[in-house]
Amino acid sequence: MPAMSEIETFDYVVFGATGDLTMRKLLPAFYHRFRDKQIPDTARIIGAARSQLSDEDFRERAAKALRRFVKPDALDEALVQRFLGMVFYSSVNGAEAESSWDNLTRLFGDDSRDKIRVFYLATSPELYGRICENLATKQLITPSTRVVLEKPIGHDLETARHINDQVGKFFAESSIFRIDHYLGKETVQNLIALRFANPVFERLWNADAIDHVQITAAETVGVEGRGDYYDNSGALRDMIQNHLLQVLCLVAMEPPGSLDADNLRNEKLKVLRALKPITAADVPHVAVRGQYGRGSVGGDIVPAYLEELGEGRQSDTETFVAIKAEVHSWRWGSVPFYLRSGKRLPSKVSEIVVQFRETPWSIFGSKLEPNRLIIRLQPEEGIQLSIMSKDPGPDGMVLRPANIDVSFEKAFSTRYPDAYERLLMDTVRGDPVLFMRRDEVEAAWTWVEPILKAWESKSGTPHHYSAGTWGPDAARALIQSSGHAWREDMK
Numbered sequence: 001m002p003a004m005s006e007i008e009t010f011d012y013v014v015f016g017a018t019g020d021l022t023m024r025k026l027l028p029a030f031y032h033r034f035r036d037k038q039i040p041d042t043a044r045i046i047g048a049a050r051s052q053l054s055d056e057d058f059r060e061r062a063a064k065a066l067r068r069f070v071k072p073d074a075l076d077e078a079l080v081q082r083f084l085g086m087v088f089y090s091s092v093n094g095a096e097a098e099s100s101w102d103n104l105t106r107l108f109g110d111d112s113r114d115k116i117r118v119f120y121l122a123t124s125p126e127l128y129g130r131i132c133e134n135l136a137t138k139q140l141i142t143p144s145t146r147v148v149l150e151k152p153i154g155h156d157l158e159t160a161r162h163i164n165d166q167v168g169k170f171f172a173e174s175s176i177f178r179i180d181h182y183l184g185k186e187t188v189q190n191l192i193a194l195r196f197a198n199p200v201f202e203r204l205w206n207a208d209a210i211d212h213v214q215i216t217a218a219e220t221v222g223v224e225g226r227g228d229y230y231d232n233s234g235a236l237r238d239m240i241q242n243h244l245l246q247v248l249c250l251v252a253m254e255p256p257g258s259l260d261a262d263n264l265r266n267e268k269l270k271v272l273r274a275l276k277p278i279t280a281a282d283v284p285h286v287a288v289r290g291q292y293g294r295g296s297v298g299g300d301i302v303p304a305y306l307e308e309l310g311e312g313r314q315s316d317t318e319t320f321v322a323i324k325a326e327v328h329s330w331r332w333g334s335v336p337f338y339l340r341s342g343k344r345l346p347s348k349v350s351e352i353v354v355q356f357r358e359t360p361w362s363i364f365g366s367k368l369e370p371n372r373l374i375i376r377l378q379p380e381e382g383i384q385l386s387i388m389s390k391d392p393g394p395d396g397m398v399l400r401p402a403n404i405d406v407s408f409e410k411a412f413s414t415r416y417p418d419a420y421e422r423l424l425m426d427t428v429r430g431d432p433v434l435f436m437r438r439d440e441v442e443a444a445w446t447w448v449e450p451i452l453k454a455w456e457s458k459s460g461t462p463h464h465y466s467a468g469t470w471g472p473d474a475a476r477a478l479i480q481s482s483g484h485a486w487r488e489d490m491k
């Protein structure tokens, strides 16, 4: 692991601390940073939620979470105990201005006012405004306090604006960290390096050389225990509006003047604003939604989405989305950017495929496969460039594709940190470069909203697909209509 500098000590309060995200992601991420000596012993991680728990009860839950979600070779019992010594719990009803707040405020004496404070809101987004108001009323906001907002920020443009307005009354934009964990993924950041530190790619990064781009985030899991949240959200809000559009921005943006947060975010914003608007009439031609039925994933028969929701439930919520987007700019012309995300697909993989144009003419007599650059975000982070090469042997000029393959994990022989590790530390450092600015979130909602509205207007229902397949046939037809095909042969 490269040397890591210790960060300043802090008090980190997580609202929604008994939830899945805290247990599965946040606590393990803090533990890893502590293990790498990035967090000093004097830091405090304070879980806040409505359940009546003591510090000890919460530590027990935290210990269980670490045993479950941290790989055994990184678990050291003595270290776990030291880490748990930094963990506290406060039973507080964040949305109500009631006396339960005393449980939290009493943890913050005058002597802690100079320490960095972070309030991470992992609750339902409707509560963000009220929690911030309470933080202000209880005088918990100091000059070095930041607030972190988990996605989704709102349910649509209007609710997103409302939340941003509410939070904005109590925090300056520079202290608001809207998290999109895809931006914390190493390979997503590496995309910036790949593009702007390697002129060999950047010279070809335009409509003259690129035929189309595919961005896929596929999952094998269903909705697990999150049915209520998910059914109210669906894949468009859960994955496309944030994660996939952010990745699209990094693929399509112009080089920022520097890596300064605003420079980078200005360029991403320009991409979001250059996305060809989708009208209600366009929706059936450029967007496909699907919902999984029963099927086999990894050899196991898994229930349909509706069965997972519970007996007798009906729902039109989409668990799969495919969209054809276009970035209307000088660089991209009408190059299609296909976005695809779904649950219960055959493999867990997130990747970007940049497909280059075909040769104008083949001197080999046979059709040549176009070059493809595959940027693998997870698992097995790396890049692969497919090239046509001669098949060895005396049979003449027979060509077939071969791959130039770089596995980042092997190249750098290091553990790939979870996205939250980097992002949590950035919130303490106060570095917003990998967080979404208000205008970006609102521009992303503006673009997806016509699709949401068209689907909600009840015209049609999601296409069926069997769990364990690459989504409905309509998704294939969407891309085939422009002469393209989804990459489906990834493991």
Ligand code: BG6
Pocket (backbone or CB within 6 Å): 217, 219, 238, 239, 350
């Ligand atoms: C979350 C979504 O933001 O991202 C989940 O709410 C999804 O539904 C998850 O499973 C996927 O993240 P990753 O890092 O596993 O690709």
